[in-house]
Amino acid sequence: MSIKQVLEFEKPLYKAREELDELRKKNTAKPSEKLTTQIAELEKKLATMQGDTYANLSPWQRVQIARHTSRPYMLDYAKLAFDEFVEIHGDRHIGDDNAMPGGFATINGVKVVLIGHQKGRDTKENLLRNFGSAHPEGYRKALRLMRMAEKFSLPVVSLIDTPGAFPGIGAEERNIAEAIAFNLREMMMIRTPMVAVVIGEGGSGGALGIGVTDRVLMMENAYYSVISPEGCAAILWKHREHAPEAASALKLSAQDLKELGIIDGIISEPVGGAHYDHRATAAALKTSVCDAIAELTKLSADQLLSQRYEKFRAFGQFTEVA
Amino acid sequence: MGIFSKRSVNDLGEKKKDMPEGLWVKCPACGESLYESALAKNMRVCTHCQHHFTLSSTERIESVVDEGSFEETELQLDSVNALGFKDYLGKVKAYQAKTGLREAVVTGRAMIDGQPVVLAIMDFRFLGASMGSVVGEKITRAIELATKEKCTVIIFSASGGARMHEGILSLMQMAKTCGALARHSEAKLPYISVLTHPTTGGVTASFATIGDLILAEPKCMIGFAGPRVVKETTHADLPPGFQTAEFMKEHGLVDMIVDRGEMRATLSKLISYIQKSKAAA
Numbered sequence: 139m140s141i142k143q144v145l146e147f148e149k150p151l152y153k154a155r156e157e158l159d160e161l162r163k164k165n166t167a168k169p170s171e172k173l174t175t176q177i178a179e180l181e182k183k184l185a186t187m188q189g190d191t192y193a194n195l196s197p198w199q200r201v202q203i204a205r206h207t208s209r210p211y212m213l214d215y216a217k218l219a220f221d222e223f224v225e226i227h228g229d230r231h232i233g234d235d236n237a238m239p240g241g242f243a244t245i246n247g248v249k250v251v252l253i254g255h256q257k258g259r260d261t262k263e264n265l266l267r268n269f270g271s272a273h274p275e276g277y278r279k280a281l282r283l284m285r286m287a288e289k290f291s292l293p294v295v296s297l298i299d300t301p302g303a304f305p306g307i308g309a310e311e312r313n314i315a316e317a318i319a320f321n322l323r324e325m326m327m328i329r330t331p332m333v334a335v336v337i338g339e340g341g342s343g344g345a346l347g348i349g350v351t352d353r354v355l356m357m358e359n360a361y362y363s364v365i366s367p368e369g370c371a372a373i374l375w376k377h378r379e380h381a382p383e384a385a386s387a388l389k390l391s392a393q394d395l396k397e398l399g400i401i402d403g404i405i406s407e408p409v410g411g412a413h414y415d416h417r418a419t420a421a422a423l424k425t426s427v428c429d430a431i432a433e434l435t436k437l438s439a440d441q442l443l444s445q446r447y448e449k450f451r452a453f454g455q456f457t458e459v460a
Numbered sequence: 461m462g463i464f465s466k467r468s469v470n471d472l473g474e475k476k477k478d479m480p481e482g483l484w485v486k487c488p489a490c491g492e493s494l495y496e497s498a499l500a501k502n503m504r505v506c507t508h509c510q511h512h513f514t515l516s517s518t519e520r521i522e523s524v525v526d527e528g529s530f531e532e533t534e535l536q537l538d539s540v541n542a543l544g545f546k547d548y549l550g551k552v553k554a555y556q557a558k559t560g561l562r563e564a565v566v567t568g569r570a571m572i573d574g575q576p577v578v579l580a581i582m583d584f585r586f587l588g589a590s591m592g593s594v595v596g597e598k599i600t601r602a603i604e605l606a607t608k609e610k611c612t613v614i615i616f617s618a619s620g621g622a623r624m625h626e627g628i629l630s631l632m633q634m635a636k637t638c639g640a641l642a643r644h645s646e647a648k649l650p651y652i653s654v655l656t657h658p659t660t661g662g663v664t665a666s667f668a669t670i671g672d673l674i675l676a677e678p679k680c681m682i683g684f685a686g687p688r689v690v691k692e693t694t695h696a697d698l699p700p701g702f703q704t705a706e707f708m709k710e711h712g713l714v715d716m717i718v719d720r721g722e723m724r725a726t727l728s729k730l731i732s733y734i735q736k737s738k739a740a741a
């Protein structure tokens with residue numbers, strides 16, 4: 139797909155790619171040995187540049203990739219990784235939150251309940267999706283669907299991609315904090331296999347509110363954090379400009395979180411990030427999600443619940459002194 | 461959750477340290493000068509306007525439990541710098557020295573009118589009572605203790621939210637504490653949440669808002685996002701009294717607003733309804 143948003147650190151790569159395209163065009167129109175050599179050299183140079191750029195992405199660069207507007211979103215995965223998606227609307231109380239779609243879905247022939255955050259790519263979509271920031275009704279709809287999954291013995295797949303739950307007046311009036319907290323408590327007791335994947339942004343409580351699951355996976359360039367790097371920088375360094383340092387300090391990348399034992403696995407993305415190849419990314423997600431469901435389905439509901447509890451119970455590092 | 465900013469010293473009711481030590485305190489709400497001794501005798505509630513000053517965990521415990529009944533638990537837990545966050549342990553040590561506490565929550569067994577309970581009291585003076593691994597672990601152990609001993613757990617919340625310095629580990633304390641509450645609730649045991657000034661962020665979005673009963677002190681600030689964040693995000697004027705206990709009650713989100721002087725009697729009454737009575741020890 140065409141990629142509109144060029145990230146700062148990728149600009150030299152884009153320039154080299156454009157040059158290469160230009161040379162190839164010329165060579166097709168009027169082939170010459172000189173051009174062929176130039177193309178081969180530039181290809182080699184580009185490969186090295188790509189290797190250098192993408193092999194050692196900094197946490198802040200990964201945050202930028204995680205937020206890339208061409209990155210596959212929840213509904214893209216619903217199309218590409220799932221055989222079908224039947225959307226179910228509303229929390230049965232006040233409204234339907236378009237930042238948190240959900241419904242029945244089939245993945246590799248397995249029927250599941252799919253929930254997740256959905257962002258928009260342009261202004262119109264973002265108005266509808268509220269930039270992927272859900273209101274209380276989104277979290278309550280998600281819980282309604284998870285309970286339905288439990289009732290009808292369907293596994294739950296939860297795709298996390300939010301900058302955070304919405305900090306608005308209506309959200310506070312309708313108790314966004316309680317909507318999240320209630321999900322945290324109830325998800326611990328839902329007697330069906332549950333798998334979450336952080337596909338882009340794992341923004342704090344808004345992410346965790348659909349993330350208390352048996353398996354928590356992360357896309358290679360996703361991030362998951364207690365606070366946004368900008369928010370952390372604004373508090374600790376008194377300026378958002380220090381977001382790159384904050385991103386490193388927060389240990390928010392998939393690689394760091396795997397090391398900390400917070401997540402169970404990392405799903406590889408194509409070189410450069412998921413936005414370069416939606417299909418390949420969705421295929422990788424599909425394999426990992428199906429594997430996780432297959433493993434979890436072998437366990438009894440009691441086993442699932444006790445393992446889920448122990449998993450989250452173990453999080454935290456401290457020392458015991460006399 | 462980012463509610464760590466602007467911890468105003470005013471909120472702590474400890475301003476004016478330059479005044480003669482321990483003699484007078486100025487009420488931040490009405491401006492009245494109050495005798496420190498009179499204020500202390502009145503559970504740090506302004507004798508003029510009823511403003512509730514911040515209580516230390518020790519004062520809080522004294523104000524709600526049967527005299528001499530408090531038995532502290534899990535005092536041994538101490539923070540580590542799991543993420544290698546710059547200056548983190550230095551900060552913790554400074555707050556330990558300043559407050560005499562080891563961490564931002566004190567937990568233990570106690571009696572309220574002879575009824576056994578487990579208490580967790582967050583102390584806002586300690587790093588804004590932000591929740592990191594130790595706070596999450598102590599609260600979880602307190603809940604588990606109450607589950608084991610089949611009694612009510614009461615958590616007095618006050619917090620700036622999740623503790624940034626422990627990153628994702630702080631976030632996971634939200635799931636951990638709520639998990640323990642899930643089991644406590646499944647055992648049909650009571651949990652009373654008491655919200656005090658201010659309760660925000662990751663604490664509001666976890667154990668603080670899922671009590672069987674939720675009480676709040678008058679005029680305390682309760683919210684998910686900080687008011688400044690809400691204002692900046694929505695570009696709207698905030699409604700009067702936004703994110704106060706009274707606002708929460710009006711919207712049906714807390715059960716009762718309870719004056720500090722009535723807290724002990726109220727808790728006692730509520731416990732008598734929801735806790736199976738057993739022969740008090």
